[in-house]
Amino acid sequence: MQRFVMAIDQGTTSTRCIVFDQNARLVAVAQREHRQYHPRPGWVEQDAVEIWRNVDRIMPQALRQAGITSDQVVALGITNQRETFVLWDRHTGVPVGRAIVWEDIRTEELVAELEKQPGIEEVRDRCGLPLATYFSAPSLRWMLDNVAGLRAKAERGDVLFGTMDTWLIWNLTGGVNGGLHVTDVTNASRTMLMNLGTRQWDPMLLEFFGVPASMLPEIRPSTEISGTTTRVVPGISITAALGDQHAALFGQTCFEKGSIKGTYGTGGFLLMNTGNELVRSKHGLLTTIGYQIGGEPAYALEGSIAVAGSLVQWFRDNLGLIHSAPEIETLARTVKDNGGCYIVPAFSGLFAPHWLAQARGLVVGLTSYINKGHLARAVLEATGWQTREVVDAMNADLGAPTPVLKVDGGMTADHLLMQFIADVLDIPVQRPLVAETVSLGAAYAAGLAAGYWPDLEGLRRNWHLAARWNPVMDARHREDEYANWKRAVELTFAWARSSPST
Amino acid sequence: MPGPIQSIERAAAVLRLLARGSGHHGLTEIADSLGLARGTAHGILRTLQRVEFVEQDQATGRYRLGAALLHLGTSYLDANELRSRSINWADTLAARSGQEVRIGMHHDGAVLVVHHVFRPDDSVQTLGIGAMLPLHATALGKVLLAYDPDLSAAARRRELTSLTRRTIVRAQALERVLTEVRAQGWAGEAEEYMPGEASIAAPIRIPGGLVVGAIGISGSADRLCDSTGRPRATLVRQVLQAAEAVTTSLVDEN
Numbered sequence: 116m117q118r119f120v121m122a123i124d125q126g127t128t129s130t131r132c133i134v135f136d137q138n139a140r141l142v143a144v145a146q147r148e149h150r151q152y153h154p155r156p157g158w159v160e161q162d163a164v165e166i167w168r169n170v171d172r173i174m175p176q177a178l179r180q181a182g183i184t185s186d187q188v189v190a191l192g193i194t195n196q197r198e199t200f201v202l203w204d205r206h207t208g209v210p211v212g213r214a215i216v217w218e219d220i221r222t223e224e225l226v227a228e229l230e231k232q233p234g235i236e237e238v239r240d241r242c243g244l245p246l247a248t249y250f251s252a253p254s255l256r257w258m259l260d261n262v263a264g265l266r267a268k269a270e271r272g273d274v275l276f277g278t279m280d281t282w283l284i285w286n287l288t289g290g291v292n293g294g295l296h297v298t299d300v301t302n303a304s305r306t307m308l309m310n311l312g313t314r315q316w317d318p319m320l321l322e323f324f325g326v327p328a329s330m331l332p333e334i335r336p337s338t339e340i341s342g343t344t345t346r347v348v349p350g351i352s353i354t355a356a357l358g359d360q361h362a363a364l365f366g367q368t369c370f371e372k373g374s375i376k377g378t379y380g381t382g383g384f385l386l387m388n389t390g391n392e393l394v395r396s397k398h399g400l401l402t403t404i405g406y407q408i409g410g411e412p413a414y415a416l417e418g419s420i421a422v423a424g425s426l427v428q429w430f431r432d433n434l435g436l437i438h439s440a441p442e443i444e445t446l447a448r449t450v451k452d453n454g455g456c457y458i459v460p461a462f463s464g465l466f467a468p469h470w471l472a473q474a475r476g477l478v479v480g481l482t483s484y485i486n487k488g489h490l491a492r493a494v495l496e497a498t499g500w501q502t503r504e505v506v507d508a509m510n511a512d513l514g515a516p517t518p519v520l521k522v523d524g525g526m527t528a529d530h531l532l533m534q535f536i537a538d539v540l541d542i543p544v545q546r547p548l549v550a551e552t553v554s555l556g557a558a559y560a561a562g563l564a565a566g567y568w569p570d571l572e573g574l575r576r577n578w579h580l581a582a583r584w585n586p587v588m589d590a591r592h593r594e595d596e597y598a599n600w601k602r603a604v605e606l607t608f609a610w611a612r613s614s615p616s617t
Numbered sequence: 618m619p620g621p622i623q624s625i626e627r628a629a630a631v632l633r634l635l636a637r638g639s640g641h642h643g644l645t646e647i648a649d650s651l652g653l654a655r656g657t658a659h660g661i662l663r664t665l666q667r668v669e670f671v672e673q674d675q676a677t678g679r680y681r682l683g684a685a686l687l688h689l690g691t692s693y694l695d696a697n698e699l700r701s702r703s704i705n706w707a708d709t710l711a712a713r714s715g716q717e718v719r720i721g722m723h724h725d726g727a728v729l730v731v732h733h734v735f736r737p738d739d740s741v742q743t744l745g746i747g748a749m750l751p752l753h754a755t756a757l758g759k760v761l762l763a764y765d766p767d768l769s770a771a772a773r774r775r776e777l778t779s780l781t782r783r784t785i786v787r788a789q790a791l792e793r794v795l796t797e798v799r800a801q802g803w804a805g806e807a808e809e810y811m812p813g814e815a816s817i818a819a820p821i822r823i824p825g826g827l828v829v830g831a832i833g834i835s836g837s838a839d840r841l842c843d844s845t846g847r848p849r850a851t852l853v854r855q856v857l858q859a860a861e862a863v864t865t866s867l868v869d870e871n
Contacts, residue, residue, distance in 0.1 A: 140712055438684070441701035528701040530746050548708050548737050579737035581708055582744050 118189045119181065120567055121351070122557040123170060125195040125279045126359065127216065130169045132177040133554040134188075137567065139577035141551060143181035145173035152213060157220040160213035163201040166279070167286050174348050185348045192355040192561030193340075194362040194553055195279040197305045200251045202258060202265070202330070203282070205275050208290045211262060214279070215254040220463075222253040229253065229323075238323055243304070243311045243395070243402030245470060251278065252307035252324040259325060272329040278302045280356040281332045287353060288342040295342045298332045300412060301361040304404040309334065311393055311402060314412060336407040337361075338564035355560035357406055359553045360384045364415065365406050366556030367521045367547060368578045370571050375509060375517050377536075378552070379526035381428075383420035383498060387509045387517065388413055398508035399468030408563065408571075416512055418467035418505030422460040423498045424526050429460075430494050436487045443491050444531045450488035455480040457603040458493040465607065468508040474607040480599075498526070499535040500600040506540055520544050523552040527582075538588035539597065548579040627653065628661050632670065632682065641679045667824060667868075694829045694867070696722055696731040699821070703863040707734045707832065710859035714852055716834035716841070717742070718859075720821070721750065721757035723768060726775075728758045728831075736836065751810065753777050753791055754784050756818035757831045759804035763795040764820055764828035783808045803857055804831075805848040807838050815841040817848045819860035824868050832860050 119142060124131045129148040136142050147169040152160040178185060198217035203210045215221075226246055229235070235246065244250055255276060259266045268274045277285060280302050285294035303309040303316075308326060310317035316331055335341075342353040357365060360378065364386045367376040372390030377383060388405050393414045395402055405415035422429075427440045437443055457479050459465075464472035478493070502520075510516045519542055526532060527546050537544040549555050562568045630651050635642065642650075648658035662680055665671035669685035685693070703720055711718045711734040720732035728750040735742045752758035753772060762769045773788045785791045798804045807815040818833025833856055834841070843849050 138712075141709070439695070439698055441697040442695050444697040445695050525701075528704045529697070530700070548712055548734070550705055550708060579712075579735075580739055580742075581711065581734045581737070583735070583742075584744060 116187060117183075118187050118567070119183060120558040120562040120565075121174075121177065121188045121191045122554040122561065123174070123191065123193050123283065124359065124362075124554045124557065125166060125170075125193070125283060126553075127196045127199070127218075130166055130173060131554065132170070132173040133551060133558070134177050134181045134183070135555065135558045135562075139549055139555060139558075139574075141549065142183075143177045144551075145176035145180060147173055151216075155221070157223070159216040159219040161199065161216055163203070163210045163214045163279075163282055166214075167283065170283060170287075171347050178348065185351055188348075188351050189567045190354040190561035190565035191344070191351045192357070192362075192557035192559075193280050193283055193353065194357050194359050194557035195283070195302070197278065197302060197358040197360065198249055198251050200255065200276060200278045200306075201282050202255075202269075202274050202276055204268075205273055206291060208286070211265060211274060212258070214282075215258070217249040219254060220248045222248045222257050225257055226253050232323070234319070234323055238307070238320060240395070241310050241312075241317050241320055242307045243393075244307050245401070246307070247470075250305060250307045252320070252326065255306075255326055256324045266327070269330040270327045274330055275332070276326075276330045277332055278306070278358075280358075284340065284342055284353055284356065287344045287346055289345045292345070295340075296332045297335050297340060297342070297356075299335055299337045299340065299356040299358075300404045300407045301337060301358040302356065303334045305358060311404070311414075314404070314407070336409060336412075338408050338560050340564075352565060353561075354564035355557060357557055357560055360386055360417070361404070361406050361415070362554070362556030362560070363523060363552045364388065364556065365559055366549075366552035366554070367523065368571070368575045369405075369521060370413075370575065373513060373515055373517050374519075374521070375506065376521045376523065376552070377502060379423055379498065379522060379524040379532075381423065381425045383423035383502065385418045385420075385502065385505045385509070387416045387513065389416055389513060390414065394512050396508070396512050398511050399470055400505070400508050400512060401467070406560065408560070416509050418508060420498065420501040420505065421464070421466045422462050423501070424524075425462075426458070426460045426494050426497060427526075429462075430491070436490070441528065443494060444529050446488055446491035447495055447531055448488075450486070450492060452489075453480075453492040453496055454485050454489035455482065455599075456485050456489045456493045457600060458490070458497050459600075459603050459607050460497050461607045465604070467505050469504075469604070469608075471608060475610055477603070477607055477610065479603050479606060495529065495532045496535060496600075498532060499539045500597065502536050503539045503597065503600075516542075518542060522546055523550060533582070533584045534587075537584040537586045539593060541586045541588075541590070541593065543586070544584040545580055546582040548581040624661065627651065627657070628665060631658070631661055631665065632686075635671065635680060635682050640681050641674070641677075642681075643677075643679050647680065693827070694722075694823065696729070699830055699863075699867075700732040702866050703732060703821070703832065706859050706862040706866065707732055709862075710832070710834065710855060711735070711737055714834050714855050716836040716852070718832065718834055719745065719757060720830055720832045720863075721755075721761065721818075722830040723752075723761045723765065724749070726752070726771070728752055728755060728761060731830070751778065751780065754780050754806065754810040756804040756806045756816035756833045756835070759794065759798055759806065760818045760820050760828070760831035760833070762791075763798035763804065769795055780810055781808055781812050785809060803853055803860075804833075805842075805853070807842050807846055807848075813838055815848070817841060817852055817856050819856045821860055821867070822864045829867075832856065832863060
């Protein structure tokens with residue numbers, strides 16, 4: 116009887132269930148989107164019950180599509196959008212309001228207040244993250260402050276907190292009938308409530324954010340979830356959970372210290388494995404857990420690019436210069452260079468490594484010579500230079516240059532962009548044969564825990580190169596262009612300072 | 618001689634209606650103007666929308682002529698769009714066949730490689746996107762020739778360059794091969810481009826059947842062909858499935 120591993124990828128816009136075989140080949144995919152709610156400007160919510168119902172549909176659907184039965188599934192791994200969380204009643208399973216999504220910025224004022232509190236440096240030191248709206252703790256605090264009676268219920272342990280991994284595992288393992296209330300270290304590391312050193316909830320952090328410990332799940336290593344489904348498709352072992360970007364790092368088999376993966380979708384997410392060493396960034400990166408297989412965690416540095424593919428979407432939808440996103444490359448190729456034009460897409464501030472929430476985007480270097488082709492180039496180059504800034508910061512923090520960048524995500528179909536990234540980093544860029552690295556990472560972790568794959572080396576053998584872009588740009592030209600980009604970025608700071616309305 | 622096809626006449630009338638006056642009409646207006654049942658008009662509009670001859674305004678629901686009508690003679694599918702839509706299927710083909718995969722489109726009398734996936738054996742390979750391949754000596758090229766009458770006519774008039782001792786250099790022989798390609802729905806080639814190498818390819822179509830590109834595998838002739846020198850049936854099937862999957866993805870997302 117042939118056996119398989121299943122992954123559930125609970126993403127920001129949809130939830131997918133994917134079945135892989137032992138060669139890491141994709142056997143079936145089932146997917147359902149869920150609604151985004153924007154009840155007020157800056158608020159982003161999702162219905163956790165809708166997401167759970169979607170899982171209820173796609174799991175059996177994936178099995179049917181693969182033509183297999185549940186006893187052929189040796190393990191299930193769960194990966195999820197990070198930081199998004201939901202609160203629910205332990206006795207009824209009914210959520211308290213909707214899930215608050217990582218993109219939600221309702222806590223801007225609260226974050227500014229907390230920033231002034233004593234102990235703020237200590238917070239960053241313990242959890243590895245700068246205080247920002249998109250981590251879970253500020254939004255959780257907001258819920259506790261704004262929903263009547265919630266704090267008392269949370270203190271009594273009647274209300275539970277969970278990131279989406281926790282919510283799905285609790286439901287799959289029985290819900291009100293003994294559901295497991297657990298999370299993995301990578302998801303916990305994005306809440307601002309976990310101590311990176313002990314990898315447990317930190318009393319000082321809980322006190323700082325005013326969060327009762329009684330509502331929090333147990334933190335476990337990524338491959339020690341140890342649950343069994345009793346609902347939807349009963350009898351499947353849930354053996355692993357990882358946040359989506361951490362799963363991508365694992366799926367790209369970035370197991371060595373210093374290896375980096377970049378996922379290019381709406382935004383860009385770069386993670387570097389720093390091995391057993393907890394590196395505190397001096398260059399504007401986040402410290403997080405890469406994954407934890409067994410006793411020792413692999414730490415990671417993370418740099419996020421807020422606007423990557425979304426800049427192409429903006430170019431398509433708001434400027435109307437192209438019909439579809441891939442046409443950006445066609446338009447960019449109508450000219451041979453950027454013509455001296457640069458676009459810094461600081462639409463809602465700049466993320467890593469600058470962290471300047473007030474910065475706003477700009478287009479500089481306009482002359483009568485510039486046409487839409489140059490603008491298209493500048494759009495793609497913006498993602499390249501932002502990658503360079505993050506990789507430079509990673510190399511500086513680790514003290515050694517990374518030899519290669521492993522990429523995945525929809526934008527890897529953009530040949531010009533991938534070549535440009537190789538050129539500006541001056542290292543090869545590699546794309547693996549399996550594009551679904553997030554799901555694959557969760558499947559790998561789950562299969563490893565269940566003994567389906569023997570060890571990391573076995574996983575590495577499944578990684579095959581689909582494309583490699585080698586750097587060809589002249590060094591002098593590269594540094595001149597980088598200097599121009601940096602000047603453009605500085606101008607966004609100047610704009611932030613001079614604008615009276617911010 | 619078959620009679621005129623009513624639905625095509627009606628579609629032409631819809632286009633003429635949209636081409637005059639305000640150029641923006643709702644479903645009911647169009648149906649009433651042409652004396653069609655609403656359901657019939659809706660079906661015609663949906664089909665015209667699918668081939669991009671008509672667009673529907675998202676906000677008002679009204680119909681207008683599509684941008685594709687304005688440049689009917691130029692390219693119907695962007696090369697980068699094709700790569701983006703086909704990337705997962707090309708990966709799947711490489712994983713299944715164990716061979717390198719290319720997607721080609723016609724450009725300037727040659728095959729332009731718009732997508733390339735390495736052979737999944739982790740050997741050192743060079744990315745071939747942007748390379749130009751000869752039409753008459755590759756499986757990708759034969760597919761493009763077989764389904765484009767202008768292109769194959771041009772090929773007949775030109776001298777066919779000999780690349781190996783097996784390259785087809787006589788126009789008549791090429792014409793026979795192209796007829797065979799159309800009959801079987803795929804093309805093969807063994808040692809016609811490079812000694813020791815072979816390739817298999819199949820057409821990528823848009824709705825209506827128009828061939829916009831080709832997807833294929835290439836590798837050593839020993840692995841791609843059986844003892845009689847014919848492409849292996851399993852590999853041909855995998856290439857056809859991939860071509861079908863890409864064709865479907867072009868329909869779905871339009």
